[in-house]
Amino acid sequence: MNLLLQTVPSSDARSQLQIRTVALIGPPNSGKTTLFNRLTKLRQKVGNYPGITVEQHTGVMALSDQEITVVDLPGVYSLNPHSEDERVAVNVLNGNMDGVPRPEAVLLVLDATSLTRHLSLAAPVIALGLPTLALLNMGDLLAKRSGSIDAVKLAGDLGIPVAIVSATMGTGLDAVSRFLQQANSPARTTLPIVQDVRECRKWAARVASESDYRPPLPPAWTRRFDDIFLHKVWGPLVFMIVVGAVFRTVFGLGQPLSNALQNLLTAIGQKVAPFIENDFLRSLLLDGIWKGVSSVLVFLPQILVLFLFVGLLEDSGYLARAALIADRTMSFVGLNGKAFIPLLSAYACAVPAIMASRTIENKRDRLATILIAPFMTCSARLPVYTLLIAAFIPERPVIGIFLESRALAMLLLYILGFAAAIGTAKILKSSVLKSTPAPFVLELPEYRWPTLRSIGLRLMDRGRVFVQQAGTVILLVSLLVWGLTNLPLHQGHPPALEDSVVAHLGHFIEPAIRPLGFNWKIGVGLLTSVVAREVIVGTLGTLYGRDPQTQSVSLQAALQHDLTFSGAMALLVFFAFAMQCTSTLAVVRRETNSWMWPVIQFIYMTGIAFLAAYMVNQTMALLH
Amino acid sequence: MRVRLSDLQPGDMAVIEDVALSEAEQQLLMRFGFFDGAEVRCSRRAPLGDPVVYSLDGSEVALRTETACRIFAWRVDGQTHEQMR
Numbered sequence: 001m002n003l004l005l006q007t008v009p010s011s012d013a014r015s016q017l018q019i020r021t022v023a024l025i026g027p028p029n030s031g032k033t034t035l036f037n038r039l040t041k042l043r044q045k046v047g048n049y050p051g052i053t054v055e056q057h058t059g060v061m062a063l064s065d066q067e068i069t070v071v072d073l074p075g076v077y078s079l080n081p082h083s084e085d086e087r088v089a090v091n092v093l094n095g096n097m098d099g100v101p102r103p104e105a106v107l108l109v110l111d112a113t114s115l116t117r118h119l120s121l122a123a124p125v126i127a128l129g130l131p132t133l134a135l136l137n138m139g140d141l142l143a144k145r146s147g148s149i150d151a152v153k154l155a156g157d158l159g160i161p162v163a164i165v166s167a168t169m170g171t172g173l174d175a176v177s178r179f180l181q182q183a184n185s186p187a188r189t190t191l192p193i194v195q196d197v198r199e200c201r202k203w204a205a206r207v208a209s210e211s212d213y214r215p216p217l218p219p220a221w222t223r224r225f226d227d228i229f230l231h232k233v234w235g236p237l238v239f240m241i242v243v244g245a246v247f248r249t250v251f252g253l254g255q256p257l258s259n260a261l262q263n264l265l266t267a268i269g270q271k272v273a274p275f276i277e278n279d280f281l282r283s284l285l286l287d288g289i290w291k292g293v294s295s296v297l298v299f300l301p302q303i304l305v306l307f308l309f310v311g312l313l314e315d316s317g318y319l320a321r322a323a324l325i326a327d328r329t330m331s332f333v334g335l336n337g338k339a340f341i342p343l344l345s346a347y348a349c350a351v352p353a354i355m356a357s358r359t360i361e362n363k364r365d366r367l368a369t370i371l372i373a374p375f376m377t378c379s380a381r382l383p384v385y386t387l388l389i390a391a392f393i394p395e396r397p398v399i400g401i402f403l404e405s406r407a408l409a410m411l412l413l414y415i416l417g418f419a420a421a422i423g424t425a426k427i428l429k430s431s432v433l434k435s436t437p438a439p440f441v442l443e444l445p446e447y448r449w450p451t452l453r454s455i456g457l458r459l460m461d462r463g464r465v466f467v468q469q470a471g472t473v474i475l476l477v478s479l480l481v482w483g484l485t486n487l488p489l490h491q492g493h494p495p496a497l498e499d500s501v502v503a504h505l506g507h508f509i510e511p512a513i514r515p516l517g518f519n520w521k522i523g524v525g526l527l528t529s530v531v532a533r534e535v536i537v538g539t540l541g542t543l544y545g546r547d548p549q550t551q552s553v554s555l556q557a558a559l560q561h562d563l564t565f566s567g568a569m570a571l572l573v574f575f576a577f578a579m580q581c582t583s584t585l586a587v588v589r590r591e592t593n594s595w596m597w598p599v600i601q602f603i604y605m606t607g608i609a610f611l612a613a614y615m616v617n618q619t620m621a622l623l624h
Numbered sequence: 625m626r627v628r629l630s631d632l633q634p635g636d637m638a639v640i641e642d643v644a645l646s647e648a649e650q651q652l653l654m655r656f657g658f659f660d661g662a663e664v665r666c667s668r669r670a671p672l673g674d675p676v677v678y679s680l681d682g683s684e685v686a687l688r689t690e691t692a693c694r695i696f697a698w699r700v701d702g703q704t705h706e707q708m709r
Contacts, residue, residue: 077655116681117657147682201654205661215682226668235671324686328672331688337675439649439691441656444677444684 019180021069021101022061023093025125026109027118028075031137033057035109035167036072039176056100063177071100078197079124093128105131105183107176112136112149112164113216119204122158124194131183132160139164139172147216154211159189222317222446229321239325242318243344246309250348254302255379261301265294283494284482292478296532296583299349302379303466304459306348310341310356311458315450323442333422334429336362336440339369343421346376350584351466354591364433368425370591371601374584375421375577377414380533384575385413387537391556392568409572416576420608466583477531477582497543502527516574516610517567517617526580533580566620570613578609625699630676630692632666638697639663645694657681658695 024039026032040059057072073092074085081087088097095102108125110118115136126132136142136149142164155162161179165172192199217223228234269290276282313319319341327337338360346353353373360366389409396405403411484502486494497503506524513523521543525536540559544550550558559568579585585598592598632638640662643650653659657680667679675686687695 113682114657116662117655142682145682197651197654198659201659202661205659215680217682218679218684230668230671230677232671324670324675324677325672327686327688328670328674439645439652440675440686440688441652441691442675442686443656444686 019068019104019131019183021071021103022105022107022180023071023073023103024107024109025073025089025093025121026075026137027077027111027121030075030109030111030118031167032072032075032109035107035135035137035165036070038167038170038173040070058100063180068180069101071103077121078200079121080195080197093125093130103130105133105180107179108132108134108160109137109167110134112139112142113145113147115149115213116205116208116215117201119208120197120200122207123191123200123203126158126160126186126189127191127194129185131179131185133176133179133183134158134160134162135172135176136162136164137167140166140169142216145216145219146214148212148214149208150212154207154213157189157207157210159187218444219446225447226321226444229318230324235321235325239322242313242322246306246313246344247347249309250302250306251379254305254348257301257305258298258379262294262298265290265297269294280494283486284479288479288482288486289475291538292481292531292535293475295535295538297467299351299379300463300466302348303352304463306345306352307459307462308455310345310352311455312450313341314359315448315454317445317447320442320444324444327440327442333425335365335368335425336360337442339365342369342373343376346373346378349378349380350374350376350581351587352462354584354587355462355465357591364429367592367597368428368433370588371428371597372421372424374579374581374601374605375417375424377417377576378533378581380581381413381417381575383534383537385410385572387555388559388568388572391559392563392565413572413576416573420577424604465587472586481528481531515617516613517564517570517621518613519562519567521562522567522571526574526578529580531582533575536580564621566617569620570617573616574609574613576609577605577612579605625701627697627699628693629664629666629678629687629695629697630689632664632676632697632699634666634668636666637663637700638666639700640695640697642696643694644696645691649691653691653695656685657683658685658687663700664697 024032024036036057036059039061041062043060055074059070059072061068061070071092073089076083076086076089079086079090079093081090091097092100093103093106106125106128108122110122122134134154136151136154142149149164151162151164161175163172163175163179165175167173192203194200229238269286273282273286276285310319313322323337323340325337326340330337330339339357341359342353342357344353345356350373353376354370357366357369357373360369389406393406393409397403398405398408481502484505485497485500487501488495488499490499494500502524503520505527506520509523509527510518510520513526518526521540524543525539528539529536537555541555544555544558544562550561553561563571579602585602588598588601589595626641627638629638629640640658640660642660643653643658645653650659658664658678662680665679667677667684669676670686675688676692677684677686678692679685
């Protein structure tokens, strides 16, 4: 074979070395970290390599009477310095990394259950000429799933010792101490040109087959589950049941929890109120900060319930199957199956949806998903929809007992948001976000029981991000809105709402929103609801509550009195499209790492909302 | 017989001969085990017919037909190694 040009140092040079430092290298997911923890018994340090973000893990392993430093290198597929991880690995192995002693030996960790792929890393590692021990990790799984490998033949082919181990079970690891006590340089062998990834792969495939490698089968019960979950008929059926159950639980369990939290937060506010004597301070703390922050915090239960489900589905392995089933449908709008979960999550809240989009590797697909997610009807829109529908749409049957007018209106609003999302996806994917056709590749992991620990960690993480959001951005915007409602001061007292800055702003934008059928009070509501959509309900409550004409009636009645039917419909449509959510903008900023996308998103969505509301108001006014 | 990967029926085995895709796509597919010389078994179709799940190197990976039809392979007739067990 013409590619077998490189040879490692001849066996004459083989010598026994005193090992003080050993490097642990292997592809991602080879179980390297578990092995590292085993060897060092958690006596380790975690830091960053100087100047870069790659984490440096070093530990100490006790070997009879001496201690050996173990350096855990980042997971890599090759030693071609394309990525930062690979550069780190190469530099450490060559002794060019400040603060890390040059390793005298290498432990090469390979996943025995996908050895053909993992073996290709062996070529460049062996070519370094350092004493190397290949550890075929997960050997227990290989045997259990009726795979096999002839380790003696493999050692002969590679010119280095090979041991079958299991880092999780801790079996076979005595081979490591034996190797470290008398490590030899690799025997003379033929290797492919190690810079050529393709040749390395081919070489790996050949070596694997020469060593009688039989890859394991997927576990029998995984195949049996898939016979059902990916069945022509049962598959889609189970899929729909799962989606329906998630949906129902998020609203059925999450909504009451949210309401309970709302009551709790309000009650706390009321309990604390008497203790704050200064009127101004009380208003600032309670009406300004507490109300604003709690209006967002109430979504936390729903978000956690949603993530509990997403976590269960993901960790059990079902999520990949769901993505597989959804892929065909999603491909019609130019997205792939992995966008399905974020978009489903967006029905509860766009914030977790955007965080969930991290599972989409294709950057453009991920961005498209982030940009369309806020169009889905999130639960913050529901209070607004409920209020306006109850006030303006008379209850009457549309299709017998199956559908009545209010439910139909709600359904139409859901469809409207969905259509806007799909339409936008189509536009984005056929223009600015047209992707270099990165193929859709989806690995189906085996089914397993989700662990409490991993689900718990995920919930903590998502919850923390959300609360941080509420604690920072929302806090600031709430303060701003409160300030605008309470300024300018009249003889040291806050003004009547109609004289406040925010009312002036409402009046100021009134000419712009009048064609939409909105008055200045709605305008104020639109301004304050930039914090979060449902804030408009509270704002309108305050405004109409202070108006002598509508003081004594309910908010519904006040709206009926003050707003035309076409204006109300226009307002519904406005809310279906508009980007009235600071949390979402903040999370988009964080996930895309730029202000450009949230700004574009805000202008685009609000622009569409404005146009659509205008058209609805004008046509409806004509019809009436 | 030389076939496209997308022509395989569930249960069929093949050895990949050529991945006729761009360099970047090849790199991505390689990471999942799709490269010339690799042994692949078509394991099942998604309920709507596309994508198709392939079993290779101990894992199951789904590809869309649009990708699989650009991968050429030699179909291995006779016993698959699953049947041999």
